[in-house]
Amino acid sequence: MYKFYESDLCRQMSDTIILNGKSDSTRLAYLRQVRVLSDFYNKSPDLITEDEIRQFLIHQKTKVGWSASSMRNAHGALRYFYRKVLDKDWRTLSLIKTENESRLPSVLSVAEVRRVLAKVTRFHNYAYFVAVYSTGVRLHEGLFLQVSDIDSDRMLLHVHRGKGAKDRYVPFPDDTLLLLRRYWTTHRNPKWLFPAVGRSGTGAATATQPMSRSSVQGAFRRAKFKAEISKRYVSIHTLRHSYATHLLEKGVHIRAIQKYLGHTSLETTMKYLHLTSFGQEDSFRLINSVMKEWKDDHDK
8 A cells, every 4th residue: 555654755845835834734734635645545645636536535525524624625735746846737726716714613512612621531631621711822822832932021922834824923911821830740741741641651852743633532521521521512622712702701812812812814804703702791681671671562
């Protein structure tokens, strides 16, 4: 069976992405998409024809049921690979169109966040989830945090090379600092805040890589299940959405939230206005008043 990850093409693509200055998460996502295509035909992607790419995408959309988001991700990765690495400007790669999804993200209440965290059994996962929720970082940003990223004098967290290869500073809560200091004493890794613990659970002190995405995602799913969270589409990224919504509900200015989340456009941050009832108390009161009048008339 052809193994894309072990090929020269994979290394070539990886090097090209790095030279283009894209984030490590983008690099991994692009490589993963090309690997899916390669596995589908069980051959090197440079041997795959334009028509085969078209049939692959049709199959993934109609048979597998890929969402618009998945189609966009595949489009971006395949277009990058064939244009930037293989220098093939195929028309199929320009034809792919997907509808923009307008689905609002799920958000957990403060009480629900506490319920989930209370069900996390391993300290390293608990510390990681608290850091993600209390700073609003993305999943991969949290995993790759380093000890040197914490500015305890100014109580700021330096997030390096976030989405779009942008750096930012976010407020670092006192309780989170105390928790992470306590957690760090359990492994004392000189570089990583959340080092890989290894199969034996004792490898964190000398780990050269952070914890894996799959390990923290699995831990979150188990905690969510135990906490009996029934809301749909709840994942680690939901902690970031919850962070933004809870700040908004506490009166933090939306421009500040935009800065903390690392959003380029304020429009992206504005979606959180749809996820909270903050500032809508008068509207709710008036609606209840109107509905009560209707009920009173009906009861007469």
